[in-house]
Amino acid sequence: MSFALLSKSMAGRASVSYKLREKVAVVTGGGGVICSAVSMALAEMGAAVAVIDLREGAARKVANSIKKRGGKSIHLRADVTSRESVEGAFKQVLKQLGSVDILINGAGGNLKEATVNEQRSFFEIPLEAVHSVLNLNFIGTFICCQVFGEAIAKKKSGSIVNISSMNAFRPLTGIAAYSAAKAAVTNFTQWLAVHMAQRYSPKIRVNAVAPGFVLTDQNRFLLLDEKGEFTERGRRIVEHTPMGRLGKPEDIVGPVLWLVGDDSAFVTGAVIPVDGGFSAFSGV
Numbered sequence: 001m002s003f004a005l006l007s008k009s010m011a012g013r014a015s016v017s018y019k020l021r022e023k024v025a026v027v028t029g030g031g032g033v034i035c036s037a038v039s040m041a042l043a044e045m046g047a048a049v050a051v052i053d054l055r056e057g058a059a060r061k062v063a064n065s066i067k068k069r070g071g072k073s074i075h076l077r078a079d080v081t082s083r084e085s086v087e088g089a090f091k092q093v094l095k096q097l098g099s100v101d102i103l104i105n106g107a108g109g110n111l112k113e114a115t116v117n118e119q120r121s122f123f124e125i126p127l128e129a130v131h132s133v134l135n136l137n138f139i140g141t142f143i144c145c146q147v148f149g150e151a152i153a154k155k156k157s158g159s160i161v162n163i164s165s166m167n168a169f170r171p172l173t174g175i176a177a178y179s180a181a182k183a184a185v186t187n188f189t190q191w192l193a194v195h196m197a198q199r200y201s202p203k204i205r206v207n208a209v210a211p212g213f214v215l216t217d218q219n220r221f222l223l224l225d226e227k228g229e230f231t232e233r234g235r236r237i238v239e240h241t242p243m244g245r246l247g248k249p250e251d252i253v254g255p256v257l258w259l260v261g262d263d264s265a266f267v268t269g270a271v272i273p274v275d276g277g278f279s280a281f282s283g284v
Contacts, residue, residue, distance in 0.1 A: 020260070021046035025102035026093060026148050028080050028140070031058025033216045034163070035106035037249035038256050039063075043071030045257065047102065050093045051075045054107070072097075080107045080140030086147045093148075100151040102260050105144050105162045105185075108137040112221060114177040122176065130177040137181035138188070145192060145206075156201035159260040162189045162208040163252075166275045169210070174222075174233075186210070186271050193269035205268040207259045212275025213237050214247035242277035 025042045029035045031053035043049045043066040051066075053059035056077035063075035074096050078089035093100060113129035116122050141162055152158035168186040171179035186208060193206035215223060223234035223246070230238065238244060255272050258264050273279050 019046055020102070023047045023101040024050070024093070024097045024099050025104065025260070026050045026052060026100055026144075027104040027106055028052045028078070028144055029106035029108060029163070030075075030104075031055050031062055032106060032109075034211070034214060034249045034252050035104065036062045037253050038104055038106065039073070040066060040069075041253045041257060042102070042104075042260075043069070043073055048072040048097050049074075050089075050097060052078050052080075052089055052107075054079055080105075080144055081135040083143050083147065086143050090147050090151070094151075099155065100148050101155070101158045103144065103148045103152065103158070103160045104256065104260075105141040105160070107140050107144075108163060108181075108185075109133075109216070110175055110178040114175070115222070116174040116176070125177070133177040134181045134184070137178070138184040141185050142188065145188075149192075149196070152204055153196065153200040157203040159204075160192070160196075160206040161256055161259050162206070164189065164208040164210040164271055166210050166212045166273060166279050168271075169273075170279060182210075189271060190269045197268060205259075205264070207264075207267060207269065208271045209252060209255050209259070210271050210273050210275070211252055212241065212247055212273070212278045214249060214252065237278075240278060240281055240283060241275070242281050245276065247274065247276060 020042060025047040027035050027039045027049060030039045030051035039049050039051050039062050049066060051059045051063045051073060059075035059077065063073040066073035076089045076092055079085040111129050111133055114125055114133045145160060149160060162185050164186045165182040167175065167179040168182040189206055189208040196204040196206055223231060225231050238246065252274055255274050
């Protein structure tokens with residue numbers, strides 16, 4: 001194929017690559033800061049979106065916003081750390097939307113009780129707080145991949161995108177449990193990508209995005225003080241981010257859409273950094 005014909009072909013694909021009409025997307029943590037933006041974007045590309053969150057009101061708000069813009073969406077309350085709860089949500093997705101083509105595992109977060117600070121040493125972190133962080137981030141992802149992923153395996157095509165973190169590659173001071181949990185998500189993403197492709201179908205892809213520092217309800221206490229100014233930690237983070245700012249939820253949307261679209265058809269087992277260059281900067 002000539003360069004001119006190749007360029008024309010790729011331009012044609014680019015114009016439709018994110019079209020997700022007749023696809024059903026499930027988004028856990030869909031009421032949160034990042035995944036509400038992801039849910040809205042998936043709907044704008046034509047997907048029917050099941051917004052799942054432990055906070056039913058937050059999920060309903062996102063689903064209603066999608067419907068007001070002409071999209072198709074349902075909202076469901078589910079606890080991703082409970083297989084029974086996730087299975088209940090799965091049955092409702094099948095009943096109301098008919099199938100599952102895309103799974104975004106966005107439920108996650110950290111706890112103050114699992115964080116080292118001036119008031120709490122590493123040796124004083126309660127084990128139940130560590131369990132909670134591991135359950136929410138890793139076990140929740142694992143369970144959802146089992147429940148919703150089985151439907152994708154039966155269809156022999158689909159895309160799973162997990163939300164990891166740059167903490168999985170460069171653990172940060174103070175958040176041992178969260179860093180370990182996200183490292184587990186990254187490793188599991190790569191394992192599941194191989195398993196799905198080899199055991200079920202090479203048309204099933206499993207990838208992850210690894211956001212840098214995006215301001216969310218879970219990390220606000222670490223990055224901003226009561227006046228809304230950067231804490232010392234927040235200031236150092238921005239100084240070590242070459243792009244000089246915190247991430248925005250919409251910064252995550254593009255990579256997720258790429259991973260679920262046809263333009264990434266040969267991408268699986270990848271973990272895409274979305275961190276403003278934080279992981280590339282040595283500090284010098």
